[in-house]
Amino acid sequence: MAEQYSSFTPGGTRWFLQRVTAAFLVVVLAFHFFLLHFVNHAYEVTFLGTQARMENVGYLLTMVLFLITATFHGVNGVYNALVNQGLEGTQKKAVLAVLVVASVGLVAQGTYVALTMSGMI
Amino acid sequence: MSQSYNRGLIEDFGRWKEFSAGMWAWIFHKFTGWMLIGYLFTHIAVLSTSVGAAGNEAAIMAESDVYTTTLQGLEGLFLIRLLEVGLLAVAVFHILNGLRLLMVDLGVGLEAQDKSFYASLVLTGAITVASVPTFLTGVSL
Amino acid sequence: MSTQQAEPESQEAPEDPEMKGAESPAAEQQKGGGMVDEQAEKEAELEGETVHIKVFRYDPEVEGKQEPRFDDFHVPFTKGMTVLDSVMYARDEYDSSLTFRHSCRQAVCGSDAFFVNGKQRLGCKTQISDLEQPVRIEPLPHQEVVKDLVVDMDHFYDQMHAVEPYFQDEDTPETDALEEQRQSPENREKIKMSSRCIWCGACMSSCNIAAGDNEYLGPAAINKAYKFAMDDREGEEIKEHRLRILEQEHGVWRCQTQFSCTEVCPKDIPLTEHIQELKREAVKKNLKFW
Numbered sequence: 001m002a003e004q005y006s007s008f009t010p011g012g013t014r015w016f017l018q019r020v021t022a023a024f025l026v027v028v029l030a031f032h033f034f035l036l037h038f039v040n041h042a043y044e045v046t047f048l049g050t051q052a053r054m055e056n057v058g059y060l061l062t063m064v065l066f067l068i069t070a071t072f073h074g075v076n077g078v079y080n081a082l083v084n085q086g087l088e089g090t091q092k093k094a095v096l097a098v099l100v101v102a103s104v105g106l107v108a109q110g111t112y113v114a115l116t117m118s119g120m121i
Numbered sequence: 122m123s124q125s126y127n128r129g130l131i132e133d134f135g136r137w138k139e140f141s142a143g144m145w146a147w148i149f150h151k152f153t154g155w156m157l158i159g160y161l162f163t164h165i166a167v168l169s170t171s172v173g174a175a176g177n178e179a180a181i182m183a184e185s186d187v188y189t190t191t192l193q194g195l196e197g198l199f200l201i202r203l204l205e206v207g208l209l210a211v212a213v214f215h216i217l218n219g220l221r222l223l224m225v226d227l228g229v230g231l232e233a234q235d236k237s238f239y240a241s242l243v244l245t246g247a248i249t250v251a252s253v254p255t256f257l258t259g260v261s262l
Numbered sequence: 263m264s265t266q267q268a269e270p271e272s273q274e275a276p277e278d279p280e281m282k283g284a285e286s287p288a289a290e291q292q293k294g295g296g297m298v299d300e301q302a303e304k305e306a307e308l309e310g311e312t313v314h315i316k317v318f319r320y321d322p323e324v325e326g327k328q329e330p331r332f333d334d335f336h337v338p339f340t341k342g343m344t345v346l347d348s349v350m351y352a353r354d355e356y357d358s359s360l361t362f363r364h365s366c367r368q369a370v371c372g373s374d375a376f377f378v379n380g381k382q383r384l385g386c387k388t389q390i391s392d393l394e395q396p397v398r399i400e401p402l403p404h405q406e407v408v409k410d411l412v413v414d415m416d417h418f419y420d421q422m423h424a425v426e427p428y429f430q431d432e433d434t435p436e437t438d439a440l441e442e443q444r445q446s447p448e449n450r451e452k453i454k455m456s457s458r459c460i461w462c463g464a465c466m467s468s469c470n471i472a473a474g475d476n477e478y479l480g481p482a483a484i485n486k487a488y489k490f491a492m493d494d495r496e497g498e499e500i501k502e503h504r505l506r507i508l509e510q511e512h513g514v515w516r517c518q519t520q521f522s523c524t525e526v527c528p529k530d531i532p533l534t535e536h537i538q539e540l541k542r543e544a545v546k547k548n549l550k551f552w
Contacts, residue, residue, distance in 0.1 A: 015515045016545050019226055026216050026223075033212060037252070042205065043196035043259055047174050047181050047188040067165075074158030081151060084516060086475045102162075110165045116175040117168075124322035125406035125414055126330060139380035143521030144470070225519050228542070231535050234521055 018076055021069040028066045047117075054118035067110040075103045142235035146218055153215040160208060167191065199262050206256045210249040217241035304391040305341055312336040314396040315348050317360065321409050324359075330407070333357070334396070346374050346385035349399060349411070362411035369528060372460030375467070376411055377402055382464035384528035402467035418463045421480050425487035425507055432497040449494045456489040456536055458529040465523035465533055477512035481523035481533040484514060488536040491543070502547065509544040517541070 036042055040049065054060050079099055087095060115121045140148075174181065174188035181189075195201050221237045224230055230237065315335050321327035335352040337343075346364055353360040363373040367386045374385035377400040379393050390397060405413035431443075465481040466472050472480040479487075490496060491504040508514050514537055523533040 012509050012515065012541075012544050012548050015541065016548075019223060022219050022223060026219055029212060030216060033209065037205075037209070038255060041255070041258065043193065043202075045189070045192050045196075046184050047171065047186050048184065050171070050188070051181070070157075070161055074154065074161060077151075077154045078158060081154075083511070084471050084474055084518065086477075088477075106162060106165060109169065113165060113168050113171055117171050119175070121175070125408050126320050126322070127406050128330075128401075128403060136380055141522065141525055143519065143525070147470075147518050147520045222519065225534075226538060226541070228535060228538050231532070231538075234519075 014076055014080075018073060018080075021073040024069050025066075025073055028062065029070075032066065050117050051119060054114065060114060060118050064111055064114055067114070068107055071103050071106050071110075075099050142238045146221070146234075146238040146241075149214060150218050150222070153211040153218075156208075156211045157215060167195070197260065199260055202257050202260050206249065206253060209252055209256065210245055213248050214241060214245040217244055301389070301391070308339040308391050309341070311339050313339050313343070313348055313390050315345075315352065315390075316396045316398045317349060317352065317411070318400040318407075319360075319410055320407050321359070321361075323409075332398075333360075339390070343390045344386050345376065345378055345383065345388045345390055345393075345397065345399060348390055348397070349385065361409045370460060372462035375402055375462040375464040375528070376400065377467070382468045382526040384462060384464065387528050402463060404467050404469075404473040405463070413463075415463060417476070418461075418466050418480070418482070421466070421483040422461065422486060424479060425483045425490075425504070427483075427486045427490070429490065429493070430496060430500045432499055443495045445493070445495055449492075453489050453492050455529075455531050456485050456492070458531055459485055459489075460529060462528060464526045464528060468522040468526045470520055470522060471516050471518055475512060475516055478516040479508070479513055481517070481537065484508065484517070484537050484540060485531055485533050488540055491540065505540070505544050505547055508540055509548075514541045514544060 036045070054063070079096065082095055083092070112121070168188075170188045170191045174186035177186055180186040218238065218241045221234070221241055224237070225234060313336070315337060316332045317335060318330065319327065319333050320330040335348075335356055337348045337351045340347070344367075346367060349360065349362055350364070353362075362376070362385075364385065365371040365373050369384055369387040372384075375382055376385050377383075378385070378388060379398050382402060385399075399411065401407045401411045401413045405415070405417070408414050459482060461482065463482065465485075469478075469481055472478050487504055487508055491501050491508075496504075517534070517537045519534055519538070521534050524531075524535070527533055
């Protein structure tokens with residue numbers, strides 16, 4: 001097997017980023033749940049209320065960052081799970097491409113939605 | 122080797138009774154992870170109704186815009202409320218076990234990794250049960 | 263390893279009533295004076311009894327044995343009997359075609375790792391009185407079975423060799439300047455546990471990721487690399503070279519900290535801990551360049 005390890009492809013950056021985003025997400029996800037289920041109730045959400053929250057630039061930025069980190073953390077997790085199952089070769093590249101496109105799409109759409117909520121668009 | 126026998130994935134899921142704490146933690150973490158990323162996509166899709174709602178000041182003030190009506194329509198369904206409780210359980214477990222994994226990554230308390238898994242399970246259960254009243258307010262079957 | 267050809271009648275041997283009734287020499291044994299600890303109690307219970315073992319059988323060379331099955335053996339219990347003792351008895355007394363690897367019988371050679379009652383264990387280090395009966399003895403999972411309890415270890419050895427499991431020095435000093443390479447007691451302490459590996463393959467077999475991803479180095483090889491990477495006598499350059507092998511996609515990052523390997527290791531090596539430490543080392547090394 002030694003020859004299989006000749007190509008140098010460090011996976012450390014993704015591993016590290018997965019941990020860094022995890023630490024961020026633990027806090028923000030807990031905050032998000034608390035704010036929208038206990039402080040405000042999900043069944044009372046109106047566009048007016050959402051707009052009021054999103055007009056705060058700090059909140060808006062936190063939510064966009066939340067979206068980006070969550071997307072990375074989640075999609076990277078899915079990719080890892082598939083690599084752990086032994087995904088390789090062309091299939092692996094195809095899956096990676098699909099996941100990257102889906103992530104970019106999600107972040108773009110989510111950011112657009114956030115901007116409409118804040119009244120900036 | 123002339124011939125050999127591949128026993129395939131023996132030990133994998135048919136032997137779940139023999140799994141240890143660390144294995145269960147991994148299975149649950151992965152399962153909840155899949156749920157959360159799946160939910161994130163759905164979440165953004167539902168919130169996308171804000172694109173149609175934005176700008177129509179009269180409807181927004183009357184709370185009859187498409188965003189508000191969609192969300193409140195969904196929230197009026199008992200099933201959705203139940204799923205929300207499930208989502209909370211999934212998120213809380215993923216957070217607590219995630220903290221456990223961060224500790225493991227830092228090399229802290231590796232001897233207690235099984236206990237910290239049981240602790241995250243118990244805490245998840247407790248937080249979920251305690252949240253049921255809040256999550257089911259104002260909705261009935 | 264027994265390599266005898268199977269006798270055709272060996273297949274019905276297990277249920278032979280003669281064998282069940284075999285008088286145990288253990289019945290004669292005297293119980294030690296004040297020894298009434300748990301172990302002694304369990305053994306006392308089994309005294310004069312037979313132990314029921316179910317052994318996985320497969321032989322590609324004999325027709326009728328190519329379909330894997332389990333054979334039952336009732337082995338007379340003797341004090342201190344291990345799983346290895348029980349299969350050796352079954353082989354010597356009932357079916358000489360029963361095949362498994364063993365050598366030192368004292369947990370040093372690492373040849374007799376089996377899958378016993380759903381867990382990877384070393385046959386010679388597992389007391390049969392500690393197990394629930396019938397004791398199910400199978401070859402290590404996730405490796406091809408060659409015959410009965412013998413699995414193909416080639417892939418495991420390939421992974422072990424991939425991490426260059428030998429001491430390396432940057433430059434050999436001049437012949438007249440040769441000196442003993444001393445290790446500090448602290449450094450010795452650090453790599454002590456990792457040096458206990460006996461290459462039995464139990465950890466690799468228990469690893470869910472190694473089962474799915476054939477390229478994953480696996481716990482044993484990573485632990486072996488740890489032993490050398492953490493050894494102060496090897497230079498910085500060699501350590502970096504070692505980390506480069508470990509930090510590839512199918513290196514340390516595949517470990518999902520399920521702790522399966524740590525739990526089955528018959529030498530109690532903290533495998534997960536070592537893998538985690540190497541992950542942190544690799545990240546630290548890369549952060550320096552940012």
